[in-house]
Amino acid sequence: YKLHPNEDKNDFNKYKNYNSDNFRLIKNGDSSCIVSMSDIVMTFFSTVGLQAVVANKPLITINLTGKRYELDYAEMGYAKQVTDLENLSDMIRALLDSNSNESLELAVNRRDIGIPTDSAQTIAKLTVSLMENGINH
Numbered sequence: 001y002k003l004h005p006n007e008d009k010n011d012f013n014k015y016k017n018y019n020s021d022n023f024r025l026i027k028n029g030d031s032s033c034i035v036s037m038s039d040i041v042m043t044f045f046s047t048v049g050l051q052a053v054v055a056n057k058p059l060i061t062i063n064l065t066g067k068r069y070e071l072d073y074a075e076m077g078y079a080k081q082v083t084d085l086e087n088l089s090d091m092i093r094a095l096l097d098s099n100s101n102e103s104l105e106l107a108v109n110r111r112d113i114g115i116p117t118d119s120a121q122t123i124a125k126l127t128v129s130l131m132e133n134g135i136n137h
Helices: 009-018 031-037 048-054 085-096 101-112 119-133
Strands: 041-043 059-062 080-082
Touching (some): 059 085, 085 101
Parallel strands (some): 041 059
16 A cells, blocks of 8 residues: 555554555555556556556556546546445456456456557657757747
8 A cells, every 4th residue: 555645654553564465555655666566556546547557457446435536547448446345355356367357358448548658769769850850930
């Protein structure tokens, strides 16, 4: 669990004995690194969800309020939403099973987002071309 920057780690002291191979409580750290090390990502509403999609990780959004998220990853097809914590463990199991219908559906949708894998190279080539040939105004 990566705490939000405005959360106080002391509020989570009761969980300090739960640190294991499957659970870590982290206050500081690069979200991208944490996402890359994770088998699955869960969030309420965060840009970390987008990082998970880009990193090709299964994503669960948790919505216990019933209010619509402005940027709803589940509605977009990139996440499965859990609205009742009683269903969370079943959804985790389903998404960790790469052959489940839920896992396969999200994998296809993540592929369809079409995130370029060579963006930096394309921008670098365009920049060099503009510098070599000048910019026409």
